[in-house]
Amino acid sequence: MAINAVMFDFSGTLFRLEQNAFWLEGLADADGTALDVEAQTELMRRMTAPVGQVVELDEEHQYAWHQRDRDPELHRKVYLEVLRRSGVPRPEQAEALYRRLITPGEWTPYPDTEAALKAVSGQGRKVGVLSNIAFDIRPAFSQRGWDAHVDEFILSFEVGAIKPELEIFRTALDRLGVRAEETLMVGDSEEADGGARALGCEFALVDPLPTTERPDALLGALRAHGLR
Structure with a gap:
């Protein structure tokens, strides 16, 4: 047919969602060490993976992960946790990255x-x-x-x-x-x-x-x- x-x-x-060095400028882990290129690349992969869980999560965030694409609030909640567990401990930096993720003009x-x-x-x-x-x-x-x-x-x-x-x-x-x-x-x-x-x-x-x-x-x- x-x-x-x-x-x-x-x-x-x-x-x-392409890797943009400007977004990741100044990002550092909990010890204050700047994220290297490999860590930055992995961070972008985790932000955009279409399927498959990218980090281990507790029960609360596990639920949010499975429901993330049905509910914007759960999406925000779990991706901030994914960023935290991926080496972005400062909330303001995680929030800034998340805003990039959900801004269509950044894609x-x-x-x-x-x-x-x-x-x-x-x-x-x-x-x-x-x-x-x-x-x-x-x-x-x-x-x-x-x-x-x-x-x-x-x-x-x-x-x-x-x-x-x-x-x-x-x-x-x-x-x-x-x-x-x-x-x-x-x-x-x-x-x-x-x-x-x-x-x-x-x-x-x-x-x-x-x-x-x-x-x-x-x-x-x-x-x-x-x-x-």
Whole structure:
């Protein structure tokens, strides 16, 4: 069956939170030792990992971790704890880093994000952005004029469901007005995004590499499914 709609994940798929030396300037551990490049890189990975627990947590924060993408308050709570356990002991520094994480303008688009969105919408196909996320990512698109190429934003904290739960995929399909069999899901997580296959969607996996190392994976995924 022909593909008439494409649902894109956000983090690691269309956009990526890139390491920025300015953000991490002056960060030091509990002993006052500045975080080296390796520690900074790991810190960024822990802030943006799509699935999988990145640090050990107590029961209270364990619950917040599992529910983080349904509730902005729980998201903030657990990520401040993740930062603390990752070597950022000063609350003001953790708060500053967290604010960067949830500011859409701080996220960097992949080089072919605009082209991929336009390629799908320009041919009259539906476009959805389907994300496990606890903050509004629409400004990342609207500030570039790309929201014109997105029919629906389906965000977990707004719908109360997270990938790979079938409810969030069903919500996306209903809002786009398409059947699963005519829909392609593009994402960087086999576990989360790949859950769309349980409803009959096609699925394309992309690698959440740094943006400079992944110039055209989105366009490649579209071409592989017969979309030009």
